[in-house]
Amino acid sequence: MLPFYTPTAPALVRKPFHRDGWVYEEKVDGWRMLAYKDGERVRLVSRNGRDHTRRFRDLAEAVSKLAARSPVLDGEVAIYDQKLRSRFDWLREPDPDVVATPPVFMAFDLLHHDRREITGRPLRERLVLPVRRLGPDGLKAWAQVIERGYEGYVAKDEASRYEPGPTRRWLMVKQPGWTVGEDRWQRRTSSRA
Numbered sequence: 001m002l003p004f005y006t007p008t009a010p011a012l013v014r015k016p017f018h019r020d021g022w023v024y025e026e027k028v029d030g031w032r033m034l035a036y037k038d039g040e041r042v043r044l045v046s047r048n049g050r051d052h053t054r055r056f057r058d059l060a061e062a063v064s065k066l067a068a069r070s071p072v073l074d075g076e077v078a079i080y081d082q083k084l085r086s087r088f089d090w091l092r093e094p095d096p097d098v099v100a101t102p103p104v105f106m107a108f109d110l111l112h113h114d115r116r117e118i119t120g121r122p123l124r125e126r127l128v129l130p131v132r133r134l135g136p137d138g139l140k141a142w143a144q145v146i147e148r149g150y151e152g153y154v155a156k157d158e159a160s161r162y163e164p165g166p167t168r169r170w171l172m173v174k175q176p177g178w179t180v181g182e183d184r185w186q187r188r189t190s191s192r193a
Helices: 057-064 138-148
Strands: 008-013 022-026 031-038 041-046 072-078 104-113 152-157 165-174 178-180 185-187
Touching (some): 008 152, 022 138, 031 104, 138 152
16 A cells, blocks of 8 residues: 655745756646556546546546556646647636646655655655756746746755655745737736725
């Protein structure tokens, strides 16, 4: 029986930064999900503990085909537009005319492998890379976020262990007040009378 995990939660910070020994990844705009595979059985569980396996049957089937016997993966379920930007709103109401992908599971961490707990190992040994890695310099990575129209980035200390709940060893920077428009990021405007 696989252990149940509470996902690590990155702390939100206001400004992009650079720290040596950290990696910078695209902030996927989707539903945080843990994928549990125990032999033939697969479960997709959200960060609040709800089982979404039936909702995302195709993703569960893809996880079932992994060669590993008992992996637990942390990631996001997302849908991408034609410019390969993740779109949270399409998980509820996809627009078939502009959706570029079906829901995909973007894994970014491995918590359990070959019947062994590995959360105590540093991130550099657990890393899974379907999620897109940005440049190694945090400030240049932020420029990539702006250029590509991503929501933000998640910076992670490569030496960090996987800890349940909030941590300052994973930091998230988001474009403040921005939302996806038709073909580019647009600043939200408030209508004040």
